[in-house]
Amino acid sequence: MAYELSVFLKNKITHFEKITALLKSSSINIRSLTLTSMPHGWGVLNLLVDQPEKAYQILTDKGHSATLQELIAMEMKDEAGGLDELLVKVARAGIHIENAYTRLIQESKMAVLLLETPDVLEARRRLEINHVVLLEDKVVYGK
Template identity: 70%
Template sequence: MAFTLSVFLENKITRFEEVTASLRSERINIRSLSLTGMPHGWGILNLLVDQPERAYKLLSDKGNSVSMEEVIAVAMEDEAGGLDEMLLKIAKAGIHVENAYTRLIAEKNIAVLLLVVQDFIEAKKRLEANHVVVLDDKIVYGK
């Protein structure tokens, strides 16, 4: 079980930095991010942080439109073909992926694939049936 945050961002020069400044002030560590959709004049910043609940409250209190979503984290080999190997298993499990991002954990030599799916519980069940280990959030957050 892990959570990611999504923040609605206007495409203004300072907005991205305002978010990171808030997190910095509370010593919340960003482990991974992706930013999508800026051509609309707005975008969504997806953040994986080490303390998602705190970050959610902090950003929300500062007036941001923010949501928290559960993601599934699975481990891949950090080598060529590692992602493909994992995607084969995911496809076999019949899981439709809505969004995905990755994070490297260098000291453990693993790559984490984070999946946003429609039905979290069902997806977790199917992955485990296909012998895919769903990672504990502590590993994902890197605590």
């Protein structure tokens, strides 16, 4: 199971860098990220890292507000229409998407779609019934 690490942080220049510095000092590799600003000067940093449990522990030990959330990871074609083709299958399976982003694994030239959904176990079951291949962690994290 792949996990996303989300960090709630104040929207100030140094706060983002403090997170990346902590991860760097612990040899944690960031594979993908999104940073979303929220009202009143706050934001959410969503990270796909190669060692999510370790990253979570390090950040929370340093007083950062962080959570781990399971993701669904699927391979998609790295070509025009690849995302659309996969999303048709996701829609047929009746999966509600709360958040999504992608990652390209250069070594294998593989594109990965990462989804947050309210019920990961049910979504995984529905996707498997619809013959959508889910990726293992070692593929997602690039280990």
